Amino acid sequence: MASSSEDKKFGYIPKDYVVPEDLDYLHITSNNTIYGTQHKSFPKVSVPLVCDMSSDIFSRKVDARQFALIYAGAQKNMGPAGATMVMIRKDFLEKNKSGLLTMLDYKTHVKAGSMFNTPPVFPVYVVMLTLRWLKKIGGVSAIEKINNEKAKLLYEEIDRNSMFEGTVISKEDRSTMNVCFRLRNESLEPEFDKMWKEANISGIRGHRDVGGYRASLYNALPIESVKVLIEVMQEFERKFA
Amino acid sequence: MASSSEDKKFGYIPKDYVVPEDLDYLHITSNNTIYGTQHKSFPKVSVPLVCDMSSDIFSRKVDARQFALIYAGAQKNMGPAGATMVMIRKDFLEKNKSGLLTMLDYKTHVKAGSMFNTPPVFPVYVVMLTLRWLKKIGGVSAIEKINNEKAKLLYEEIDRNSMFEGTVISKEDRSTMNVCFRLRNESLEPEFDKMWKEANISGIRGHRDVGGYRASLYNALPIESVKVLIEVMQEFERKFA
Numbered sequence: 307m308a309s310s311s312e313d314k315k316f317g318y319i320p321k322d323y324v325v326p327e328d329l330d331y332l333h334i335t336s337n338n339t340i341y342g343t344q345h346k347s348f349p350k351v352s353v354p355l356v357c358d359m360s361s362d363i364f365s366r367k368v369d370a371r372q373f374a375l376i377y378a379g380a381q382k383n384m385g386p387a388g389a390t391m392v393m394i395r396k397d398f399l400e401k402n403k404s405g406l407l408t409m410l411d412y413k414t415h416v417k418a419g420s421m422f423n424t425p426p427v428f429p430v431y432v433v434m435l436t437l438r439w440l441k442k443i444g445g446v447s448a449i450e451k452i453n454n455e456k457a458k459l460l461y462e463e464i465d466r467n468s469m470f471e472g473t474v475i476s477k478e479d480r481s482t483m484n485v486c487f488r489l490r491n492e493s494l495e496p497e498f499d500k501m502w503k504e505a506n507i508s509g510i511r512g513h514r515d516v517g518g519y520r521a522s523l524y525n526a527l528p529i530e531s532v533k534v535l536i537e538v539m540q541e542f543e544r545k546f547a
Numbered sequence: 548m549a550s551s552s553e554d555k556k557f558g559y560i561p562k563d564y565v566v567p568e569d570l571d572y573l574h575i576t577s578n579n580t581i582y583g584t585q586h587k588s589f590p591k592v593s594v595p596l597v598c599d600m601s602s603d604i605f606s607r608k609v610d611a612r613q614f615a616l617i618y619a620g621a622q623k624n625m626g627p628a629g630a631t632m633v634m635i636r637k638d639f640l641e642k643n644k645s646g647l648l649t650m651l652d653y654k655t656h657v658k659a660g661s662m663f664n665t666p667p668v669f670p671v672y673v674v675m676l677t678l679r680w681l682k683k684i685g686g687v688s689a690i691e692k693i694n695n696e697k698a699k700l701l702y703e704e705i706d707r708n709s710m711f712e713g714t715v716i717s718k719e720d721r722s723t724m725n726v727c728f729r730l731r732n733e734s735l736e737p738e739f740d741k742m743w744k745e746a747n748i749s750g751i752r753g754h755r756d757v758g759g760y761r762a763s764l765y766n767a768l769p770i771e772s773v774k775v776l777i778e779v780m781q782e783f784e785r786k787f788a
Contacts, residue, residue, distance in 0.1 A: 388667025
């Protein structure tokens, strides 16, 4: 491992770490869904950079040229679980060590046009429909603006509202996809839970390893849903502050 | 390879071959979708028997106890492509050599309750619906009767009709799932193709490696569809015999 923020409960994105020049590659995950951190820029390294973009692919513009390999499970911003998109730079593909098992060698799948195995047709089809929708509303640059606006509204409320606090230590690393926060007084959780459930909000309990709350703002979530949560947070403050 | 019927274009199921007793396992495929042959019974061997049942799972009753491992892609009789069912006998699972890559070791998936990776939710859901439907109509023994009836009707017509011939050499190995046949006079293919297309039949051209015709009679295909094809074959005979 080149670096870790485990010392502070993964509350920031490590920076300024040294990457040995003899590495085969450096692997990063662009967005941490559990702790709500996100790479706003990517490390400049001389070794090939490999990135798991499963949870923020197509949420913002990214210069793909800085990566040797990008992969992303469909299930966050692309479509149903069961398909994974892989982009690999040709020179990195050629560097693949021989001796890899057939199915694990990306060359197998490139050669067969991604149909070496029977493809998961339905998930791939829904990814196509989702990408057509994204294109129609203005593409990645349009959804990026919407995503930034959604995250800005919610983080502003978290910082303003006396009942809550964000869990990411370094504000500049806060994810636009997964907004993690908790109650300053955790004994009030049952009260807060009751209120957001009554507002027909679902799925904002934090990851089982972390607790607290996590609002996921993936591409499919409209800004109206964020506003409903903010209203609940404000109502909660009026009642319990 | 323990045995092959390549000498006769895979037109029969090899039998009476000798299986070395020091094999780790013997692998068979219960049904050959391309050439239309099917194991009606399975080899009695002292080594663990592994079976790919992708194309005839849940089409007929099978005594699972004779297998150490059964696997089947969902896309024929279970649901949409993208999920695979694996049944493995506990003692065979334990025999797994250590040193397998995490994802390729069935122990990983058994331990994690098949959720080590994000499961392909939609394909799994449709498999559930399909199995509920199967249960409702009387289960595997009910569908087996229907499948046998569908195959019997079609093979009888192939054998009776002067224009056609079956491509499987040994009739006892004929598949109930994939019925392969060809025209005795192949120059009439354009005429026959026109007729079945007009009857709204689709997908009966043989596999690209084989040519001829292949009618797939998977669980989802109603007996009425088989009767439509038979009518077209009879009409074809009346016109061109």
